[in-house]
Amino acid sequence: MKNKFDHEIALAIIHKVGARPEMLVQILHAIVKEFTYVNESAIRLIAKEINLTRAEVHGVVSFYHDFRTHPAGDKIIKICQSEACQAMGSRELTMHAEKTLGIELHQTSENAKHTLEPVYCLGNCAHSPAVMINDKVYGKVDKEKFNQLVKSE
Numbered sequence: 185m186k187n188k189f190d191h192e193i194a195l196a197i198i199h200k201v202g203a204r205p206e207m208l209v210q211i212l213h214a215i216v217k218e219f220t221y222v223n224e225s226a227i228r229l230i231a232k233e234i235n236l237t238r239a240e241v242h243g244v245v246s247f248y249h250d251f252r253t254h255p256a257g258d259k260i261i262k263i264c265q266s267e268a269c270q271a272m273g274s275r276e277l278t279m280h281a282e283k284t285l286g287i288e289l290h291q292t293s294e295n296a297k298h299t300l301e302p303v304y305c306l307g308n309c310a311h312s313p314a315v316m317i318n319d320k321v322y323g324k325v326d327k328e329k330f331n332q333l334v335k336s337e
């Protein structure tokens with residue numbers, strides 16, 4: 185779906201966001217938006233450019249579940265695991281998704297088509313269970329709707 189990690193593009197992103205230690209989280213978000221992941225080369229580059237240690241950057245990357253360290257598939261499917269969605273069956277929907285896609289949460293299919301991830305409230309609680317596919321939010325997703333979305337998106 186996205187570009188492979190590229191040193192020059194990453195460097196431009198870091199300087200566009202602001203090459204300062206306090207901008208680390210924003211830089212990581214921008215890198216993930218561009219490449220879908222933050223790999224070891226990105227971590228080292230960011231650390232060098234904003235004057236932090238590799239361990240400091242790595243610590244932040246591992247703390248936030250948003251910063252995946254491997255490339256995502258074409259469709260990034262996030263299923264809400266927060267309370268309102270759980271009450272409306274998001275756990276069962278997650279099990280269905282895992283079975284249908286043949287992957288577990290936090291995994292990408294071998295053909296790189298799907299990445300399945302948990303998310304904690306999409307602001308769509310009134311229409312739970314909620315699912316996000318590549319930044320688009322869907323509500324009241326049951327198994328049939330899930331199958332349709334995965335096929336059609």
Ligand code: FES
Pocket residue numbers: 264265266267268269270304305306307308309312313314
């Ligand atoms: S709890 Fe799932 S969208 Fe808010």
